[in-house]
Amino acid sequence: MNYPSITLWSDSSFISPWVMSVYVALTEKGIPFTIKRINLLSDEQTQTAYREPSLTGRVPLLQIEDFFLNESSAIEEYLEERFPAPEYERLYPRDREKRARARELQAWLRSDLQPVRQERPTEVLFAGVTFPPLSEAAERSAAKLIHAALRLLPEGQQNLFSEWSIVDIDLALMLNRLALHGDPLPVKLLT
Numbered sequence: 714m715n716y717p718s719i720t721l722w723s724d725s726s727f728i729s730p731w732v733m734s735v736y737v738a739l740t741e742k743g744i745p746f747t748i749k750r751i752n753l754l755s756d757e758q759t760q761t762a763y764r765e766p767s768l769t770g771r772v773p774l775l776q777i778e779d780f781f782l783n784e785s786s787a788i789e790e791y792l793e794e795r796f797p798a799p800e801y802e803r804l805y806p807r808d809r810e811k812r813a814r815a816r817e818l819q820a821w822l823r824s825d826l827q828p829v830r831q832e833r834p835t836e837v838l839f840a841g842v843t844f845p846p847l848s849e850a851a852e853r854s855a856a857k858l859i860h861a862a863l864r865l866l867p868e869g870q871q872n873l874f875s876e877w878s879i880v881d882i883d884l885a886l887m888l889n890r891l892a893l894h895g896d897p898l899p900v901k902l903l904t
């Protein structure tokens with residue numbers, strides 16, 4: 714197969730969960746790609762080259778030939794259409810309603826739970842950094858996350874939708890902000 718030239722742009726420290734999600738999506742699809750790193754704060758020359766084609770100036774940014782796309786879940790939906798199952802690994806559930814639920818969860822994980830994201834940043838995941846105990850707001854936010862995860866995860870299963878999907882990665886990354894920090898989680902979510 715003649716693959717198009719694909720580049721995934723990441724932050725230079727590899728601490729973006731959204732870059733990781735797209736990295737997993739590309740890897741699961743089995744498509745060859747290269748990674749370019751950008752120092753979002755200081756590397757002016759790279760920033761200029763990066764910012765022009767990027768709509769949002771954020772990472773991840775996917776480049777396929779001369780097409781550029783930001784926003785991790787939009788990238789994943791695009792990859793799913795462009796490299797569809799069964800030839801390539803499926804990223805989203807087969808079933809329509811489960812697929813809708815998966816998109817719902819992706820949108821929610823990317824837009825809500827700000828206190829957890831602030832007080833348990835991804836340095837917890839990728840650098841083992843520890844932070845002060847959760848504030849009340851973060852406790853409430855964590856409780857919402859736990860409630861949703863318990864409700865969605867079927868008993869005795871490791872995947873949300875009875876088959877692997879990219880949303881398993883997104884949810885695991887969010888839960889691991891708490892788990893790897895030693896914040897309490899129900900046993901069902903730890904195993």
Ligand SMILES: N[C@@H](CCC(=O)N[C@@H](CS)C(=O)NCC(=O)O)C(=O)O
Pocket residue numbers: 724728729730731753770771772773783784785786823
């Ligand atoms: N909703 C976006 C979030 C992207 C995002 O927040 N990226 C951060 C790194 S984790 C970033 O680029 N921050 C630098 C900036 O906003 O200028 C996605 O899912 O791709």
